[in-house]
Amino acid sequence: NAGVTQTPKFQVLKTGQSMTLQCAQDMNHEYMSWYRQDPGMGLRLIHYSVGAGITDQGEVPNGYNVSRSTTEDFPLRLLSAAPSQTSVYFCASSYTTGANSPLHFGNGTRLTVT
Amino acid sequence: GIQVEQSPPDLILQEGANSTLRCNFSDSVNNLQWFHQNPWGQLINLFYIPSGTKQNGRLSATTVATERYSLLYISSSQTTDSGVYFCAVSNDYKLSFGAGTTVTVRA
Numbered sequence: 001n002a003g004v005t006q007t008p009k010f011q012v013l014k015t016g017q018s019m020t021l022q023c024a025q026d027m028n029h030e031y032m033s034w035y036r037q038d039p040g041m042g043l044r045l046i047h048y049s050v051g052a053g054i055t056d057q058g059e060v061p062n063g064y065n066v067s068r069s070t071t072e073d074f075p076l077r078l079l080s081a082a083p084s085q086t087s088v089y090f091c092a093s094s095y096t097t098g099a100n101s102p103l104h105f106g107n108g109t110r111l112t113v114t
Numbered sequence: 115g116i117q118v119e120q121s122p123p124d125l126i127l128q129e130g131a132n133s134t135l136r137c138n139f140s141d142s143v144n145n146l147q148w149f150h151q152n153p154w155g156q157l158i159n160l161f162y163i164p165s166g167t168k169q170n171g172r173l174s175a176t177t178v179a180t181e182r183y184s185l186l187y188i189s190s191s192q193t194t195d196s197g198v199y200f201c202a203v204s205n206d207y208k209l210s211f212g213a214g215t216t217v218t219v220r221a
Contacts (some may be wrong), residue, residue: 031207042118042200042211050207058208059115090157097207105148105157 001026006091013081013113021109022080023064023091023107031094031101032074036060036087037108043090049074081113116141116203118212125217127191135186135215137201146177148186151214152197160199161207184217191219 023088033048049068117140148160177184198214
């Protein structure tokens, strides 16, 4: 198993540009989520999905869209990038949200918006 | 969301020392996990422990759910234990993270 795969690893955008961060998992996990990590603030939940066709907002959803058309993929879209979205983005998945379902993380995407 | 406080914020250890990291949370939870972020930025799941005690090698964790805290113990620390340790909790689908404890183990 490759686990959780994120692409790209690094990205530089100009203000106003759009892009999609890709996330795929091959573990047949129901639950997938996106976090951003900023210095000194831990990880904050952007959006999550409990299964194909179902998504919901986390703590900091503004400026981001998601969709979940398949169990494997959970892309994160930035519609109009802003400097405040400079961050490291992590995708994570778990088998369910129930008991004994540890969260597995991808290796992250470092995004810089100038 | 649930508030998560981790202490201490920073910890410097000599190789071979033992340490305890603490995680306090503001509400009842049914999901508590500990993670290690290594110096390369990778996040590794250490424990899924909403209650009780677990051990994995030199690491162990205890969660006292009724008192809303969890402890992570590192014994005989090694330089490879360096990094940031995060506690994350949830009582719904939204896992909330603490700000982390940065551990530096010196040879």
